[in-house]
Amino acid sequence: MYQQTVSIRDLPADGRHPEVDGPEHFPGLERMALRARPKLRARDLIVQKYGGSSVADAAAIKRVARRIAETRQAGHPLVVVVSAMGDTTDELLDLAVSLSPRPPAGELDTLLTTGERISVTLLAIALSDLGVPSRTFSGKRAGLITDGIHGKAHIVNVDPRHIRACLKREEVAIVAGFQGKGLKKKEVTTLGRGGSDITAVALAAALGAGICEIYTDVDGVYTADPRVVPRARKIDVISNEEMLELAASGSKVVHARCLEYAGRFGVPIHVRSSFNRGIGTLILPSRDQDPEWDHKPVRDRAPAVEQPVVSAVLCDKSVAKLTLIGVADGVGKSAEIFGLLADERARVEMAVQNTSSARAGGSDISLAVPGADGFRVRAALSAAQGAIGFMDLQYDGQIGRLSLIGLGMRTDAQVFSRLFTALSDAGAGTELISTSDMRIDVAVRAAVLEDAQRAVRSAFGLDHAGLDRAGLDRAGLDRAGLDRGGEEATKAP
Ligand code: ADP
Ligand code: ASP
Ligand code: MG
Secondary structure (H helix, E strand, O other): OOHHHHHHOOOOOOOOOOOOOOHHHOOHHHHHHHOOOOOOOOOOOEEEEEOHHHHOOHHHHHHHHHHHHHHHHOOOOEEEEEOOOOOHHHHHHHHHHHHOOOOOHHHHHHHHHHHHHHHHHHHHHHHHHOOOOEEEEOHHHHOEEEOOOOOOOOEEEEOOHHHHHHHHOOOEEEEEOOEEEEOOOOOEEEOOOOOHHHHHHHHHHHHOOOEEEEEEOOOOOEOOOOOOOOOOOEOOEEEHHHHHHHHHOOOOOOOHHHHHHHHHHOOOEEEEEOOOOOOOEEEEOOOOOOOOOOOHHHHHHOHHHHOOEEEEEEEEEEEEEEEEEEEOOOOOHHHHHHHHHHHOOOOOOEEEEEEOOOOOOOEEEEEEEEHHHHHHHHHHHHHOHHHHOOOEEEEEEEEEEEEEEEEOOOOOHHHHHHHHHHHHHOOOOOOEEEEOOOEEEEEEEHHHHHHHHHHHHHHOOOOOOOOOHHHHHHHOOOHHHHHHOHHHHHOOO
């Protein structure tokens, strides 16, 4: 029986459900996670997204087809979004680049979308073998309208009328992920790498799905990439905002744009493995977006924002730091600089402005951008030196970023003191610092990043059990606040 569906509906007081495959699946955390979405009813629409590894070969596609058949049998109308098989997108890209170092963007998009088109048809064939009626959709037919920018299109509208008709006929709608139709020229456009997550959430929002399930090759979201940090801990329930912070810090399991979309439209997400039946990670929108939300643990964390809860330490080895020395005084200089960065579509990860020692009345502005954007941004800034009016541009591509993620990060100086003591013990000097309630980012030299991460994880008790009471005790953080928030969020009720 399909676990989540059955369990959430009419969950008994003790958190167990007789139809679920055995009580061993319901230690406290899962019980708490299952209570998170009591509004999911038997007939609610579910959107399922299967990533490349989940449809990598015939056996995997059959496994996916069986899961779809079970979900449908449990009574759910179903929209399924699929990615290209395995590494198909990378292979197509390599092929194109081997023919021309700069393939025309339109042709490239047309080429890349074929990967997803293959997956949808193969899945439809596998479903027909199980007697499950389905219909396949390209992004365009599914009604995904984009801004038309090749390679990184944004969704501007969703018109899922054909999908609705398909659901009405009680067929499974199988949608090719990561693509849509440009608003003006109607051309095929892709949403950027990993964009199938966005397709799924966009459809879930447009169709009012009860939940959007993202199936992948790990059991859920971990405090760090479990393939890199073997002791990383699986997170059972996390708020959309916190997840966004994790994604922004390099956690690639769910696309950050998909999370932004889900947050905006109040779509709950369940990240789980397509290789087993386990319950994964629930990513819940904030209560503001859904006033009727009845999810105790996350709600109870809201007041705890005043108290620090440290949940993860993440790293990004590839950051570039640019410093504009002696920016001339004048209103609008920052607007010019950041406008230029926006034109380059570069993500500004940190920015600091100081009084310049090189130019009286001027300022020095330091920026951190993803390493991949570094040279491009440097070239663009250099070209604009005269127009902006700065004396020199320094560039450092050997920077790494360490991010401390949690809640209420700014409210307790103890967090800062512990963080910077650990960094100093690891010999990591800080180049830039930025803070928000949910994270503290520090730029350090890439060479010391790993040592710094180990030291900081250890300082906050995250090096083994993650966010548990013992770990927090070791971290010496405020128990009163944690008892209200952190403990609830990570321990069985
Ligand atoms: P899919 O092909 O299903 O879209 P992705 O490769 O996009 O899969 O995402 C799954 C991968 O994300 C995992 O194999 C894992 O290595 C990686 N990953 C990175 N950070 C995390 C994290 N914090 N939690 C879980 N997985 C992570
Ligand atoms: N196939 C595309 C990629 O590999 C989109 C996706 O998988 O989400 O980026
Ligand atoms: Mg992905």
